[in-house]
Amino acid sequence: MPYTIAMVSDFFYPQPGGVESHIYQLSTKLIDRGHKVIIITHAYQGRTGIRYLTNGLKVYHVPFFVIYLQTTFPTVFSFFPMFRNIIIREQVEIVHGHASLSNFCHEAILHARTMGLRTVFTDHSLFGFADAASILTNKLLKFALSDVDHVICVSHTCKENTVLRASLDPLMVSVIPNAVVAENFRPLAKDEPIATPRQPSSGALSPQRPLPLETVTIVVISRLFYNKGIDLLIAAIPRLCAAYPYARFIIAGSGPKAIDLEQMIERNVLQDRVEMLGAIRHEEVRDVMVRGHIYLHPSLTEAFGTVIVEAASCGLYVVCTRVGGIPEVLPLHMTRFAKPEEDDIVAQAGSAIAAMRAGRIRTERFHEQVRMMYSWTDVAERTERVYDGIAGVLSEEEFYGCVEGEEVAGEVGGSSSVVRGRSGVANFALIDRLKRYYGCGVWAGKLFCICVVVDYLLYVVLEFIFPRANIDVVRDWPRKKAIDETDETEKLGEEKTWIT
Incomplete structure (x- = not known):
């Protein structure tokens, strides 16, 4: 089943690095498998607006202020109007965020859930639990992942670290390693x-x-x-x-x-x-x-x-x-x-x-x-299976290894079990989202709930001021497709050709 996917992160080309390479290679392989993929990142020096890369990969360079190590200033809400416009224009179905230190990633996951989209997060790093920077990062991660549909880690050690940092159910976390060309x-x-x-x-x-x-x-x-x-x-x-x-x-x-x-x-x-x-x-x-x-x-x-x-x-x-x-x-x-x-x-x-x-x-x-x-094709296939799982294409038993509708212990946001939706996916009802955020801490939980309510109200205002009907849907990059087997060339026994 083809999906329209938005990869969101502060880290992308022209900056070199492992996260940047991972996003690019995974995106190109997903495109090869028939999906539509766009990338949302901040503007780099000399790169603003929209860029097209190899294989029709579209990159949105959003003009936001960068504060440290190519990370944008955390605004929480100011990114929402532009993010919503991009999502509607591209008809995105799944938002896939990358990197724990990316503010764009965390904000996109919050806004995407408010808009009723499925979300996936990939963690590429390890963090501690004792120093001040790690404590703040872990609390931010717990906030962002309280309402995420699924998490991907690049190693089993990374999975253990992320599960502990964000208080996740291990069933919600898959291990898909990096690869190399x-x-x-x-x-x-x-x-x-x-x-x-x-x-x-x-x-x-x-x-x-x-x-x-x-x-x-x-x-x-x-x-x-x-x-x-x-x-x-x-x-x-x-x-x-x-x-x-x-x-x-x-x-x-x-x-x-x-x-x-x-x-x-x-x-x-x-x-x-x-x-x-x-x-x-x-x-x-x-x-x-x-x-x-x-x-x-x-x-x-x-x-x-x-x-x-x-x-x-x-x-x-x-x-x-x-x-x-x-x-x-x-x-x-x-x-x-x-x-x-x-x-x-x-x-x-x-x-x-x-x-x-x-x-x-x-x-x-x-x-x-x-x-x-190591093969990026294998990484793309396994990531595609995650998309199938959160979209409900795979059953609960196929994806998570448990019976559909079964209570999942250790749910994010509290110690009690919470019944999730089909394929273990958290539903979009505001009251259920608030329950998950409220359990993130005595004071932090209340602050997170306020953020979610404000985000929802902002979404309602944007829907009223800038109706979806007034936002143009962009044309997709032309893709090659096989001629139908009933085509005359096939009937004549000729070799199958390809058209655009």
Whole structure:
């Protein structure tokens, strides 16, 4: 059954990143499967209004004020008039939000439920429970997900974290991992010169480089922030360079920790051993990775870690920290795990360097294995099943594994069981929505109920001032469709053709 889906998030291209790539790849595959997908994000420098990307993917760049790390200022209600206009123009049926730190995402879920639309949320991150920032984020997440139809997490660790943070019923949360376009992350081709990030290369796959290696190159591609373990990297690099004279480092990425990395290089006189490339585009990642032999990922927290899948697909051996959902991503023969501690990272990375130089680690088959494990087509199929479940196409038993109409324990918004609608989906009645929000806390619950009531009143006012009949419905992007089997060309036994 085809759906019209709106992907909503503060994070999208041209900003590089895992969430941005996930939204784009999932959207294009859903379009290939016959669905209509639009993307709603904020305006970036040089990108405002409506843009069309490959395969007819339409992007709405909404002009809202950005306050920090490409996140918009939380206005709650001012986004509603423009959001409603887009939803009606595009005849959207499902709103799919992404990322816990995206204000656009949370506001869109609230407004979509007010408009009577089905909603899905995908969580890409892990958060704690003790610091002030995490407490506020978790309370906001609980508010947004109190009335959501279904939640998707990118790993089982992420699911456990999200269920605890938002007090969700585990039946409402599915695990659908990220994927990688393996064709875009090939090992170095035979007789292919190693390209610079600005000069992409191509060619057929090559066998493993000749062994033993004279130089072992370690690649790091990451945002240079504290949570990515850059402090551990700064401490480990001088020790590894001193212990292994044949080790070299290539670091790509930007962030506040870039200055600390440069100071470390200057202090230890490692200019000829450590190369810093700065920020690179996503299409340049492969050209950087194939210059190395080992990929080092010292992150302190990670829900999935798409970059290590890309590294393995390029034929690199992965050394990473055993945190979050990382242990779920790759099989053991592709990875070496370390504790998120300086000494253990140095020990495991050093062991990998020595083994790689001696030829004890072979990575020739990594690309094919990764290609078989991860596919965006599979991700799209599983996401489509979630849409079928919340739309009522699948029965309660098929989707949730329980009998239709059965009370679901641990419902969001309170400790008591609440009977949900068909396929376990929360209904749209205002009184039932208020019951779910009221249980979010002694004071927060009352505040959330006020927000929902105001949002509903605003929706009534908008329906009166700007009637739906006055909003033009846009024409869909022309899609290819197969000629009916009863067509004359089929009767004549000719090969099936395609029309637009």
